[in-house]
Every structure is written in structure tokens, then in C-alpha cells.
Amino acid sequence: MVALGVLISFVLHLFIPNHRELQLRFIDLLTSIVITIAVWEGNLRIDSWLNTKYPWITRTIRRIIVHLILSVVYSALTMFAISWLFNCFSHSFIYSGQEFIKAISIIFGSLVLVSVFLLSIEISTQFFLHWKHSLGEIERYKTESLQAQLQNLKNQINPHFLFNNLSVLSSLVYKDQDKAVEFINQLSKVYRYLLENSNNELVSVENELTFLNSYAYLLKIRFDNSIHFSNNAGKEIMKAAIPPMALQILIENAIKHNEATAEHPLNIVIGADEGYLFVSNNLNLRNHKEASSQTGLKNIRQRYKFFTEKEVLIHQDQATFIVKIPLLTTT
Numbered sequence: 001m002v003a004l005g006v007l008i009s010f011v012l013h014l015f016i017p018n019h020r021e022l023q024l025r026f027i028d029l030l031t032s033i034v035i036t037i038a039v040w041e042g043n044l045r046i047d048s049w050l051n052t053k054y055p056w057i058t059r060t061i062r063r064i065i066v067h068l069i070l071s072v073v074y075s076a077l078t079m080f081a082i083s084w085l086f087n088c089f090s091h092s093f094i095y096s097g098q099e100f101i102k103a104i105s106i107i108f109g110s111l112v113l114v115s116v117f118l119l120s121i122e123i124s125t126q127f128f129l130h131w132k133h134s135l136g137e138i139e140r141y142k143t144e145s146l147q148a149q150l151q152n153l154k155n156q157i158n159p160h161f162l163f164n165n166l167s168v169l170s171s172l173v174y175k176d177q178d179k180a181v182e183f184i185n186q187l188s189k190v191y192r193y194l195l196e197n198s199n200n201e202l203v204s205v206e207n208e209l210t211f212l213n214s215y216a217y218l219l220k221i222r223f224d225n226s227i228h229f230s231n232n233a234g235k236e237i238m239k240a241a242i243p244p245m246a247l248q249i250l251i252e253n254a255i256k257h258n259e260a261t262a263e264h265p266l267n268i269v270i271g272a273d274e275g276y277l278f279v280s281n282n283l284n285l286r287n288h289k290e291a292s293s294q295t296g297l298k299n300i301r302q303r304y305k306f307f308t309e310k311e312v313l314i315h316q317d318q319a320t321f322i323v324k325i326p327l328l329t330t331t
Contacts, residue, residue, distance in 0.1 A: 228267045233277065242328060
């Protein structure tokens with residue numbers, strides 16, 4: 001600010017030469033510095049006050065107009081007041097007659113230009129900062145929203161899964177206590193897997209298939225020889241990733257919509273095909289459809305939208321029903 005005051009004084013003397021004494025020239029220089037500091041600091045206070053009355057984002061046009069008027073008026077009054085005080089102190093006016101009018105015109109015009117220039121910088125800076133802040137807020141809210149939605153989808157699985165297995169266990173306790181104990185052991189393994197992966201968005205195919213072995217045991221006790229499982233997935237896809245419990249949902253979906261008896265067993269096959277993991281089953285649709293909790297294919301499709309643009313593929317003919325889910329990578 002001091003340097004700017006010196007520069008303004010130099011420019012003023014350059015355009016309006018005078019032959020004042022060295023002492024009075026020093027007073028002129030000091031006057032210019034004091035005016036510059038007062039105008040600068042005052043405009044900062046005006047800006048701070050206007051931020052509470054006319055925010056840049058919500059009242060932009062009014063803020064620009066009011067800011068420009070107040071800035072120019074304040075700057076002009078400050079310039080005149082300080083100049084008058086210094087002139088009274090030195091008992092000698094800096095300029096007189098036509099020189100005074102010319103000096104005032106130059107100074108006032110400079111103040112207007114400087115005010116407009118500084119206001120333009122202020123507007124640009126404020127909008128850039130608010131734009132940058134808004135982008136950060138948008139990304140933060142988007143991330144929080146997606147995480148909340150994903151967690152909600154994952155939480156939908158557990159009540160349905162638990163209800164089915166507790167129903168089986170309650171009937172098994174009275175029929176075969178040894179099987180009931182083993183059922184509880186396998187159920188604990190299943191829920192250990194659920195707890196360990198409750199915060200994971202993706203799991204490896206290998207871990208999911210290991211979990212599925214315990215889950216298949218529960219189903220074998222539940223349905224005896226009415227369900228047959230075949231795992232044809234090759235070792236080359238074991239490091240690929242899928243959403244946790246995705247295969248369990250597909251198997252549960254097949255059981256929900258198809259009859260499974262010893263005479264007409266439900267055959268479920270797991271395999272891989274060109275970047276997809278698929279679950280297929282033979283069709284033996286129930287005559288009376290079981291009420292759906294809407295956590296099956298819709299759940300899987302919604303979860304996959306968080307990770308890839310690839311679609312979950314569904315194929316059905318008269319004999320089979322196939323669902324293909326994309327294989328993902330964790331890198």
C-alpha cells in the first residue's frame with residue numbers, strides 16, 4: 001500500500017509538474033500514502049460489511065451496483081478529507097486554480113478506474129471460490145448419497161436371508177438335533193462372512209464361492225435332495241470381483257420362483273462366460289408365486305450401477321433361466 005501511494009504521487013507529479021519546496025513535496029508524498037492506505041482499508045471494511053447484506057451468489061447485480069457506488073463515494077470523500085487536513089497542516093494548498101481542478105479530475109478518475117478494476121477482481125475471485133466450493137460440496141454430497149444408497153441396498157439382504165434360515169432351524173431342532181448343531185455351525189460361518197464383508201463394496205469371486213459352499217450346505221439341509229449345485233467357474237476368474245452376496249441373491253431368487261422336489265429337483269449351475277459370472281437354473285415355476293420383497297434382481301442391478309456401466313444380463317427360454325453379472329476388478 002505504501003508503494004502504491006508512492007507510485008500514485010509520482011504519476012500525479014509527472015502529469016501535473018509543480019515547483020514546491022522539498023518539505024511540501026514530502027507532505028504531498030505522505031498525503032498520497034495515507035490516502036492510499038485509508039482507501040484500501042476502508043474498501044476492505046465495505047466489502048466485509050456488504051458480504052452480510054448482499055451476498056455475491058444470491059444478490060449479484062445489487063451487490064455490484066451498491067459496492068461500486070459505496071467504493072467510489074467513500075474513496076472520493078476520503079481523498080478530499082485527508083487532502084484538506086494535510087493542506088491545513090502545511091498551510092499551503094498543493095494545487096490551485098486550473099491545476100487543482102485537473103488534479104482532482106485525474107485523482108477521481110483514477111479512483112473510479114481502480115475501484116472498477118478491484119471490484120472486477122473481487123467478483124472474479126468470489127465466484128471462483130464459490131464455484132470451487134460448490135463443486136467440492138456436490139462431490140461430497142454425491143459420495144455420501146451413493147454410500148448411503150449402497151449400504152441401504154446391502155442391508156436389505158440380511159433380514160430376508162436370516163428369516164429363511166431361522167425358519168429352517170426352528171423346524172430342524174425338533175427333528176434332528178445333531179443336524180441342527182451342524183446347521184448352526186454353518187450358519188455362523190455364513191454370518192461371519194457377512195460381518196467381515198459388511199463394509200466391503202466388492203469381494204473376490206474366490207471368497208464369494210467359499211461362502212457359497214457354506215450357504216449351499218444350509219440349502220441342502222433345507223431342501224434335502226430337491227436342489228443340486230454345480231460349480232463350473234474356472235480358476236482364472238477367482239481374483240475378479242463382484243458385490244458381496246450377489247450369488248446368494250440369485251440362488252435365493254431361483255428357489256423363490258421355482259418348485260423344488262425330489263422328483264423334479266432344481267439344478268443350479270454357476271459358471272463364467274466372456275467377462276461375466278452366471279447363475280442358471282432349470283425352470284419349474286411355482287403355481288402360486290411367493291410374495292417378493294423386491295431385493296432380488298433389482299437389488300443386484302442397482303448395486304452394479306455404482307461400479308460399472310455394464311448391464312446385468314438376463315436370458316430366459318422355456319427350459320432355463322440365466323442371469324449374468326459382470327466380473328469387476330478392484331484396481
